[in-house]
Amino acid sequence: MKHLSIDQFRDALICAADDIIASEPKLTEIDTIIGDGDHGTTMKSGFTALKAMLKSSGYESMFDLLRSTGVQLLRVMGGASGVIFGTLFIGGHEAVRNKTEMDADCFIDFFDMSCEAIMKRGKARPGDKTMLDALYPAIEAMKERRKASGDMRDIMDAAAEGAKAGAQSSADMLPKVGRSKNFRERGIGYPDPGAVSVSIIFSSMAEYLHSI
Ligand code: ADP
Ligand code: MG
Numbered sequence: 167m168k169h170l171s172i173d174q175f176r177d178a179l180i181c182a183a184d185d186i187i188a189s190e191p192k193l194t195e196i197d198t199i200i201g202d203g204d205h206g207t208t209m210k211s212g213f214t215a216l217k218a219m220l221k222s223s224g225y226e227s228m229f230d231l232l233r234s235t236g237v238q239l240l241r242v243m244g245g246a247s248g249v250i251f252g253t254l255f256i257g258g259h260e261a262v263r264n265k266t267e268m269d270a271d272c273f274i275d276f277f278d279m280s281c282e283a284i285m286k287r288g289k290a291r292p293g294d295k296t297m298l299d300a301l302y303p304a305i306e307a308m309k310e311r312r313k314a315s316g317d318m319r320d321i322m323d324a325a326a327e328g329a330k331a332g333a334q335s336s337a338d339m340l341p342k343v344g345r346s347k348n349f350r351e352r353g354i355g356y357p358d359p360g361a362v363s364v365s366i367i368f369s370s371m372a373e374y375l376h377s378i
Contacts, residue, residue, distance in 0.1 A: 167318045167375065169267040172225050174378065178371040179235060183217040185370040186210065186363060193359050200341065200353035205247065209363055212243035212251065228262040232276070247360065250284055250297060254364075257283025270316045274308045277325075281305055295339035295353065297360030303332035304368055319375045326365070326372040333361040 170178070186193075186209050194206030216238050225231040232255050240252025258276035265272060281301050285291060292302040307328025308321050315321070336358040 168316060169269050170273075170318055170375075171267060172228060172231055175228065175268055176220050176225065176231055177378075178374040179231075180217055180220050181374040182367045182370045183213040183220070185366050186213040187217070189363075189366055193363060196356055196362060197359040200356050201359060205359040205363070208243050208245070208247055209251075212239045212248070215242040226266075228265040228268055228272075229259055232256070232262055233259050246288070250288055250360065251363070253284050253287055254280050254297075254301070256280075257287075268318070270308075270312055270318060270321045273318070273321060274305065274312060277301065277305050277308070290342070293339060294342040295336050295358045295361075296341075297358065297364045299336040299339065299358060300329040300332040300361035300364035300368075303335075304329035304364065319372070322368070322372040322375050325368040329361075329365040329368045333357045333365040336361045 190206040190210040192206070193209055194203060197203050197205035216235060219234065219238050223234070225234065236252045236255030236257075239255065240248045242248070243251060254277075258279035261272055261275035261279050262268070268276075281298065284298060284301070288296070290296045290298055292298050304325040305328070307324040311320055311324035334357060337355055339358070341353055341358070
């Protein structure tokens with residue numbers, strides 16, 4: 167599978183939304199320990215609204231699909247995480263301008279640019295115990311896999327594996343940014359909730375690709 171169509175990409179995002187919505191209790195539990203407890207409900211409301219939008223609208227381009235996704239999350243989630251998760255789908259838009267299909271290079275460029283944009287906006291770096299600790303290793307894993315394969319399933323599997331390992335490794339980190347910094351030591355041994363969300367998003371997109 168060399169390319170994803172706009173409809174396939176939209177359906178992959180709907181699967182990710184379903185998994186985020188179903189993970190609300192788990193995300194709430196982790197954010198209650200290391201943050202202020204709202205991550206599960208914030209993500210659930212954002213991805214519920216996202217799913218409704220994706221199911222009811224048509225998209226002319228990847229740019230249109232991804233930008234609309236990011237704007238909806240930004241609008242509904244609000245706050246710091248709205249900006250962060252909105253930017254995940256908006257920050258790479260230059261990589262998908264005029265594209266009607268998604269291939270491996272475009273997909274990697276898209277998230278590479280999003281990651282840069284998130285670091286710029288939020289002033290965090292990998293290692294600070296944020297969602298970047300899942301996103302950054304996901305991108306590194308995709309770049310590594312790309313040397314051997316341009317198949318979208320392989321690339322998405324690499325993203326899911328990189329994000330999962332990254333989210334797990336965030337458990338040993340001390341938070342440096344965001345509200346959870348107030349809870350510092352209490353967070354040791356628990357992964358960053360945003361990193362777990364990124365891992366869920368990539369895993370369900372990978373699962374979707376294997377189902378079609
Ligand atoms: P809030 O931080 O407003 O309580 P959430 O609980 O919904 O929002 O989201 C918290 C998550 O957002 C964190 O687990 C982290 O992954 C992510 N996050 C917060 N601030 C930043 C930042 N500056 N850079 C990257 N990610 C961040
Ligand atoms: Mg929170």
